[in-house]
Structures are given as C-alpha cells and as structure tokens.
Amino acid sequence: MNASPPEPTAVSPHDVRIFDTSLRDGEQSPGCSMTATQKLRFAHALAELGVDIVEAGFPASSSADMDATRAIARELRNTTVATLARCHAGDIEACAAALEQAQAPRIHVFVSTSPLHREHKLGLSREEVLERAVMGVQLARRHVDDVEFSAEDALRTERDFLAEVCAAAIAAGARTINIPDTVGYTTPGEIRELFEYLRANVRDAGRAVFSTHCHNDLGLAVANSLAAIEGGARQVECTINGIGERAGNCALEEVVMALNVRRAHFGVGTRIDTRRLVPTSRLLARITGMSVQRNKAIVGQNAFAHEAGIHQHGMLKHRGTYEIMRPEDVGWSRSQMVLGRHSGRAALQDRLAALGMAVDEAALNAVFARFKALAEKKREVFDADLEALVLGADANVARAYRLLRVQVGTGVGDGNLPTASVQLLDPDGTTLSEAAIGDGPVHALFEALGRATGIELQIDSYHVSSVTTGDDAQGQASLTARHDGVELTGSGTSTDILEASAHAWLDIANRLARTGHVRRPRQTASPTATAIA
Incomplete structure (x- = not known):
C-alpha cells in the first residue's frame, strides 16, 4: 500500500486546469443520458477541445457506464481520464477496472462532509466521515497515482472540519482537493474567502491542487467558480452548455472565455482551443437533444x-x-x-x-x-x-426558383432508403423535376434540389426551430452553406419543416442564380427514375 503523501503537483500558478464532467455529472441531468458510442464520440470532442481531465463516468453505477468508461480510457491518450467513486471499496475497484488501459488515469473519490449530509444522508459522525475519506483515498492510491478527493456539500461544512478532512486526504495521497458547492448555495465573496482560508490553514496544502465544482441553483455557478480561482483554485470542474443536475453546472464555455477575455484581471489562462467551443456545444446538443437557449452566453444563437x-x-x-x-x-x-x-x-x-x-x-x-x-x-x-x-415585388412570392411540389420518403424499414422528389419552376418558367436518395430525408431533399438546379452546395449547418406556437406552428429552417468557397445563408418558413428546408435551400440558390452561378441541368425523359437508379 502506498499511502505516503505525494510529491507536490506540478501546476503553474498562471494555469487553470479544466476538468469536464459533462459525461458524468452532466449526463445525470434529466434527458441527457447518452449511449456508450455517444459518450466515446463526445469524449474525443472534449480531448480535441483541449480539456485537461475528462470525467468519463461512474463505473459502479451500471454495466453501460462501465463499458463506456473503459472505451474512453482505452482511446484517449493525451488527456487524463477520471472516474468517480464513493469512498466504498466496491466503487473504487470498479473505477480501477475501468481505467486499466488508461494512459493517464485518475480516481475521484468523494464523501459528504456537511452536518446535514452526515446526519440525514450517511448517519455518520465526524470521526467516521474522516475515517472513510482516508480509507477511500488510500485504496484508490493502491491502483493509481493520481487521486482526487471531494468533500461533498463542502460549502455547508464547518470550516475547521473541512480543513481537517482536506489535510487528512492530502496525507493519505490525494493530489487534488475538490471543494464542491453541491447545491449551488454559496456566493462569490463566500467561496473566495473559503479557498483563501483552506489554502492558509490546511496542512501541506501546497502538495495538492485545489479545485472548485459549482452548481447553478442560484445562477451563480460561473461567478462562484471565477471567485474560487481568485481565492486560489487551480482546477475548475464544469460542463459544456452548463448541463448537470437540477439547474446545471458551471458552463465550461463561459468560465473559459471569462478567463480569456479578462486575462489581465484574473492573471490565469487555460489550454482550451476556444475556436472549438461552438462546435462542441452543438455536438452535445445533437447528442442529448437538449437545445441551447438563444441568449446563452458564448454559444447561444443570439450571442453575437x-x-x-x-x-x-x-x-x-x-x-x-x-x-x-x-x-x-x-x-x-x-x-x-x-x-x-x-x-x-x-x-x-x-x-x-x-x-x-x-x-x-x-x-x-x-x-x-x-x-x-x-x-x-x-x-x-x-x-x-x-x-x-x-x-418592388411581394416578398412572399418573388423567387427565381419556385417550389411547386416536394415529396419525401423517410426510408424507415428494412431495405428502404430515404428518397425525395421535387418539382420546380426555373427563372425562365421551365418546369424542372428531379429525385434522389440520401442518408436521411433532408439529405435526399437537398440532393434532389441540387440535381434540379445544377447548383452544388456544401452544407455547413442546418437548424430547424419553431417561430410560432400551437398545432399549426410555423417552422423555420436555417442553412449555412458554401459554394465555390463563399459562405451563404438561407432561411425558409412553412408549417411543413421539409418544405421550409426546401425554401431555405432555394433561398441560397436564388441568390446564386441572380449572379449567374447556375448551369442549366440536363433533363431526362424520366428524371425521377434516373435519379433514384
């Protein structure tokens, strides 16, 4: 057993580690569960973003979480992969098994420390909680060198006892000490002062990195995380889009950009590739189906x-x-x-x-x-x-290309493929008919429109939203596409979202048509049969 204090952790006072828990705490948010394949895909996206530590899951919670965590640990090579465990032997052994093939494994153990949790959740005394914390860290250190300890509900824990638990965890071998605001209760001034107190009063505090993990119940998660950094925290636990239990966690994109934009004020930075914040946010929204509010900072549609x-x-x-x-x-x-x-x-x-x-x-x-x-x-x-x-024309009808008819098949069922057929009027009044197959109904629709008009568009983004309410709500489709290297946007509205999508595509095509970027498509005697064949 290796229970001696670890060597001081190498971390620059000018760097803040980003610990992303979207795959663990974030996935616990109602409606945000992911399959093992989805979790692996998103873990790679987090690694590309430049996240320092990816908390991959809670292996003891289910076989699915164990399998997903194993896959992530096996494939992520340049990012620390962490797993969560209660200070229970079974949890810790499950983490060790999940991390067997990890290049840089971390076991993250936790126990509740507040009087409320000790009495009503655990039924343990101070001394028993302290013993459990030490046992958890020591057992985890038998398996990995990198151990993190969290004092759950730390912000409602007596200061003297919190300092005692943190010191014991460091002595047992913890390299990171996390101080979570588990229920989003604290304020910036309080948490800044607490971190200053702990760093000054915890024995051997310099041997560990102090971390903050803030929830957003009062809408203060980002503000509290930034205040913790001012108090000496050098790891921030956060999630993409701020997903997480109840009102969510500190939003990674917000805390990172606050440190980036106000670097002169905070005096610290991260290694996040900020240019990947929006793509990573969109990927998570697609995986979970939880859309980002329009006025969300940094990644919301209205942010700029x-x-x-x-x-x-x-x-x-x-x-x-x-x-x-x-x-x-x-x-x-x-x-x-x-x-x-x-x-x-x-x-x-x-x-x-x-x-x-x-x-x-x-x-x-x-x-x-x-x-x-x-x-x-x-x-x-x-x-x-x-x-x-x-x-000087009516904005609702003036189009170079006009959509006369659209028919789309989803391809549901064995052997069936998504198909679409369209009929248009071109600028000269000629009727054009085409059809195509695709990876999905919208892709097939866009392929058919491209065949009919002779315009090739490279679709960069596609979004559908409701612009009215009720059973007859109008859907708005928005497209961003490239043609000959030029980026163009288009929008279309209809009660039928596929028709709205066609209008959005034609919105771009009409602009190109008016500038002469159109080749007249060659029509066949039986265009539909030819296209699908």
Whole structure:
C-alpha cells in the first residue's frame, strides 16, 4: 500500500486546469443520458477541445457506464481520464477496472462532509466521515497515482472540519482537493474567502491542487467558480452548455472565455482551443437533444447577433463598440446583423451592399419604408425578402426558383432508403423535376434540389426551430452553406419543416442564380427514375 503523501503537483500558478464532467455529472441531468458510442464520440470532442481531465463516468453505477468508461480510457491518450467513486471499496475497484488501459488515469473519490449530509444522508459522525475519506483515498492510491478527493456539500461544512478532512486526504495521497458547492448555495465573496482560508490553514496544502465544482441553483455557478480561482483554485470542474443536475453546472464555455477575455484581471489562462467551443456545444446538443437557449452566453444563437439600430450602427463603425470578443474566436463564422423591427437604415444599407444591391439615397428611403412595414409583420426579415423589396415585388412570392411540389420518403424499414422528389419552376418558367436518395430525408431533399438546379452546395449547418406556437406552428429552417468557397445563408418558413428546408435551400440558390452561378441541368425523359437508379 502506498499511502505516503505525494510529491507536490506540478501546476503553474498562471494555469487553470479544466476538468469536464459533462459525461458524468452532466449526463445525470434529466434527458441527457447518452449511449456508450455517444459518450466515446463526445469524449474525443472534449480531448480535441483541449480539456485537461475528462470525467468519463461512474463505473459502479451500471454495466453501460462501465463499458463506456473503459472505451474512453482505452482511446484517449493525451488527456487524463477520471472516474468517480464513493469512498466504498466496491466503487473504487470498479473505477480501477475501468481505467486499466488508461494512459493517464485518475480516481475521484468523494464523501459528504456537511452536518446535514452526515446526519440525514450517511448517519455518520465526524470521526467516521474522516475515517472513510482516508480509507477511500488510500485504496484508490493502491491502483493509481493520481487521486482526487471531494468533500461533498463542502460549502455547508464547518470550516475547521473541512480543513481537517482536506489535510487528512492530502496525507493519505490525494493530489487534488475538490471543494464542491453541491447545491449551488454559496456566493462569490463566500467561496473566495473559503479557498483563501483552506489554502492558509490546511496542512501541506501546497502538495495538492485545489479545485472548485459549482452548481447553478442560484445562477451563480460561473461567478462562484471565477471567485474560487481568485481565492486560489487551480482546477475548475464544469460542463459544456452548463448541463448537470437540477439547474446545471458551471458552463465550461463561459468560465473559459471569462478567463480569456479578462486575462489581465484574473492573471490565469487555460489550454482550451476556444475556436472549438461552438462546435462542441452543438455536438452535445445533437447528442442529448437538449437545445441551447438563444441568449446563452458564448454559444447561444443570439450571442453575437445585433438587431437594435443603435447597436448595429455602432457595430458597423467598430465592432468593439458592442462586442468584447470576436465570434471567430469561439467558433462562430461572424457576427450577425439581424434585420427586424428595431433595425435602422445603416444596417439595411450595409446588408443591401453585401447582397450586391447598392441603392442611392432616394431608393434607400423607399426600400426602408417598405422594409419597416414588412418588419412589423415578421420577426426577422431575410435576404430574400430584401431582394424582393428592392425589386418592388411581394416578398412572399418573388423567387427565381419556385417550389411547386416536394415529396419525401423517410426510408424507415428494412431495405428502404430515404428518397425525395421535387418539382420546380426555373427563372425562365421551365418546369424542372428531379429525385434522389440520401442518408436521411433532408439529405435526399437537398440532393434532389441540387440535381434540379445544377447548383452544388456544401452544407455547413442546418437548424430547424419553431417561430410560432400551437398545432399549426410555423417552422423555420436555417442553412449555412458554401459554394465555390463563399459562405451563404438561407432561411425558409412553412408549417411543413421539409418544405421550409426546401425554401431555405432555394433561398441560397436564388441568390446564386441572380449572379449567374447556375448551369442549366440536363433533363431526362424520366428524371425521377434516373435519379433514384
């Protein structure tokens, strides 16, 4: 048994380790459970993001969690893989088995320390909790060198006892001491002072990295984590999109960018590749089905979107007037000037110029008046609407390509493939018909549209959302695509989301058609049969 104190852990005072627990604490959030394959895929995404420690799971909880954790430990080579265990022999042995093939294994043991938990959850005295903590750390050290100890509900634990437990865990071999705000109860001032107290009063505190793990029950998880860093914490436990029990955990993307943008204030940084924050957030949303709210910091759809005329005018003069970071630095392609009822002339003129439709002052006045009238009826005015307004046509019907009919088959059942057939009117009024198969119904639809128009689009992102409520809700499909290296966006609306998707694709195609980027497709006598064959 190796129970001697570990050597001081090498960590720069200017670095903060990012410990991601999306796959463990985050997955415990209702509706966020993942399959073993999904967990492995997301673990690789976290490694690519630059996370220092990935908490892969709680192996003793189920055979599925054991299998997933084993796979992650086997495949992640340049990232520490941690597993969670109560200070019980069975839990710790399960962690050791799951981590057998890990390049850099960590066992994370915990026991509750607060009076409330000791009495009502564990039924243990102070002395018994202390003994259990020491036993858990010592047993874990028999299997791995890297052991983390957590005092569950630490923020509601007596300070003297918390310091005693932390010192005992360090003496038993823990290299990381985690101080969790398990129920999201504390405030920034309290947690900063607590970390300062522990680092000053825990025996051999310099032999361990102090860590913070904050929940968001009062909406303070990120603020409390940052305050803990100011108090000396050098590991932050967090999750992508802030998922987790109840109101969630500290959001990784928010705490990382706070440290990044305010580096001069905090004096510390991370090794996170911030350009991967948005792609990682989107991947998690796709895996769990839990969408990110539009106004979510950093990764929300509105995080770099501007609609108010005053803001748009300032942005057009200098982006620093209303943005404290670059959207490209977190994974967005650019800022968005959303045109709606609050937008002004400057934003309208800028968007028209970007669309190649520069107008003189008199024409701009007329277009702006029509734009304002339309904006009162729609939540957002899209590029196709603006093109129609400049042409003086009805924004709802003016299209270069017009969709006449769409039929899509999902391919459900053995041997069936997703198929789509479309019928369009081209700019000359000629009827075009095509069909295709795809990996899914939307992919098949886009393939058929590409065959019909002769336009090849590389789809970068596709999103569907509801813009109204009720059984007859309007669905809005949004696309980002590339054509000859140029990024284009399109939107479409319909009560049928597949029709909305077709309109979004054609929104981009129409812009290309007006600029001459179209080859006339070759029609066959039986286009549907030919395409599917």
